[in-house]
Amino acid sequence: MTKKVKLIILFLGFLGVMLAANFVLAADFGISQVNTGLAGSLSSTDPRLLIGRIIQVSLGFLGAIVVVIIMYAGFLWMTSDGEEEKITQAKGILKNAIIGLIIILSSFGIATYILAQLSAATGGTGGNVGTGNGGGGLDTGAGAIGACTVVSTYPASGQQDVPRNTSIIITFREKVKLDSVCIDSIAKTACVCGVTATCNQINPAAVRIYKTDLGDACTSNPCPAGSTNEKNAIVGVSTDNRTLVLSPSNYLGSPDGNTPYSIKFTNLIKRASDGVSMFKTCQSDFAAWNFTVSNKIDLTPPVVAPSSMSPFPDNLQDTPLSITPAQVAAGAVTVKALPQVYEAAKIDTITASDTTPVATAVLDYHGSVTKFEVQVTNAAPNKAQLFDVDNNPLGIADFDSNGRAVFDGFMTLTAVSHPVGSLWDIRISPEKLADNLTINSTVYTFATSSENNNILVLPGYTTETVASNTVAKISGEPSINATRSGSVINLTAKVGGKSGNDIAVTTTNSEVIEIIPLKGGTDRSEVKKYLEQPDRPMNTVIQVNFNEAVNPLQVSGSADEASSSIKVVNASPTSKLGGDVCSVNSDCRSYKCDSGFCVGDYLAGNFVISNGYKTVEFISDHECGINGCGEKIYCLPANSHLAVKLKSADLKICAASSDCLTNGPFSTCASTSPILGYSTCQNSIGENYPTADLSKLNGVVDASLNSLDGDRSGAADGPIDFYNDNYQASSTENINKKDKYEWSFFVSDKLNLDPPVIKEINPIQAEKALSLADPVNITFDKVMMNSTLTTGSSVVNNGTATVEHHLININSVSPSPLGYWILADNQDVSPLDGFPDITVARIFHSPFIEAATYKTQVGSGVKDIYQNCYKPSAYIPAVGPACGTTEEKPSCCFGQATSTLGSNGNCQ
16 A cells, blocks of 8 residues: 555656646747637737646646545544554655655746746747737836836737837836947947937847747847848937837738737846946846737828817907905914024033042933933942933943943943942933924924024024024925014915915924914915816916827927927917017017017927827926925916917928839829929829838827828828817818818916826725736826826925825736836716816736735826826815825825825835
8 A cells, every 4th residue: 555655646746747847848839829829719818827827726736636645644543543554554655645745846846937937038028918008918027117117118018900110119217328229230330329320220139129939039149140030120219318219121020910029128228327237127137028010001190189189279268257366375483582402412420439430421312311320239240230310220231341331322431440339320411302393394403503404593593593594494495485574484385375275384392483374375266258168277288199109209308309390389370489579478489578589489398208109298397386295387378378289290202103112002103392392102092101201200200100190181191281170170261271280279377286086996995806917997087197197206306305206006016027007098078078077097017917916006296287296185075085084194005094104105
């Protein structure tokens, strides 16, 4: 019996090793076939995850058999009735069962390790399949996206039906060292992208573009000449050196069917700041993702999505009926006496007994005790014992060779001679803590120096002097103004409205510093007659949403950098150009009249692209207030009439029909004079080939470089004239106006300072048994500023301190890398007027790991379209998540209100 059991256990153990080895080896082969085979029935699951599950199930089954054998051995032993033979037999079975169990566990550990190493060695490029906008596809390079250094990519991970003529776009959090990206197209040596006309080609060893089925054939630097990787791609770089646009010289994929592609940015991509790998701090020292290229060429030009812009088109300015101006909150601080500055504890006297030698002491004490005793007793002749005034023991210390006895946290006593029976009575004056004044989260300390946030207080100062020094120190506060009248400091909120009542001013000594809290702030109220659309608040962010991803290089950066493609201008047809004589700001196209002359031809500010490169937002550079998180708010001109103008790019030029042979069905070179002034490739009905002139790229283009279709006709007409979305399609105003695009609206002279609220989250708190691929959905009650619906955090200097504001993040204690990215969807809910009212942010991600817990974070860096930060304390019953936050407990952590966060500002 024992021999048979041994054979069974050994067989099971070896079977476990063989199963694990076979499955591990299988992880390196046939991944794409598994994805595409069986009619795609397995395509929603990463094959490596599938392999891991099979290993788990198989070895778990073997483990269960071993457990049964162990139970059998226990049964024999328990029923042996003292018979030595049965006990020996049971011991033998038990011993062999344990050996088998060890073999099974070892095989599982070895299999897991080998699988992980093979996955890392292949660059995490196998088995990455997801759905259109996300939901899967990242592997061991996933930690770089969202959680680490990559903000967003296009095509998105797992995206299907990607056109063959697509560009590949990636945005980093940090500036890229450009000579780690580009090589000279002739010399094939590293160079700074764009420094010369020929320095514009990817370094194929650093950026790997390849068909997933063929695998990465550029595993060395330089890339082998016969490599099957796509080595010829032109590099475009954003002005901030954070976004790269890669345009392959040849079409990707095949005309015969779908082709899975893999992208890998290796650790040869360096940070500009220090020259180390861009991915050095990520879980894997590279970034990788997959997408599937269709057999189609994208020849459909992009459009501004109908009714998706903000502010909405408006032709008539509101008529005011009555106005109640905003009132600023006011309060005061009175200096009634000189504030206490910090004074360290000091020794008043050290008294020794008659037979005790002289001693000295240095204090290291921060408590309130005023008397200590130090004794040397017979029991410990070379040790000093410390007692407080009530004779409570506080510690024992050895005398060193120099007669020093160190009592940590109290003092160091020095007595060269310390015979038994020595006794020292030590009287001290305890330390005095400095008084302070706190405004919101900034602490000002009264001190004998004026460094940092210290308010200078010296002997002989009057209360008026202290008040004057206080005003000078807090003058940089972003939320309040301060003036002095004698010993009284008058405080007023910088921005009118009820939000000023929430500015917290506190002190540690109310008897010396008397505080009257800020109050009396009321919002501006106005009754208007809306003639069409309501005029928009000044702190509105202008938002343009396209129906597909657009090339970010043409529509992002400062207003100057993007002006050839997009600009915001005074909509008045009589507004003047830069350099013209003016009297007031509204005379100028830029709304800026300086010293009698217009400055510039468009509003100053910045354009930011986000939301999978489909949303462009304009933020003015005119500071006009502070939001609830202490961040600056920027405003459009008050009582203004503004227009947003987008220019379509010039089309590709041809000289003869032979230039159009590869552009079928646009195979005829035809003149467009005098409208465009050059010839383009056209089809049989006279429609132009939509691709832009790559030598210019002087307008809005999509990721396939098709020029903007401003009039939404479905054809690329080129930059002829501005189609105006303020007019109905049937209006005669837009006849022959194409393919530039514009709309206009009116801006009021008020601010919207109401913070956004989360209406709904899905999945809900602590929900279980979720799909491994579905996105996390967060529904806000307002239209949001899409450029803040992103991952990571933003660091803001509010004038007195640097503050980190978290954005949207998702994490887990699981060691498996998780990639995630945010896409947003503006929706029209109520009233159904054709314009969006709310925003749903969707966190797409690489596949979750089964049985793992994930945590989602929405931080105060997230803002609405009026630049108001999201605050969990902005809870509205029956609207916001039922967290019950209060002013004392402003954060919402896992369904519970709390005032306690970790040192990094995250829920603990």
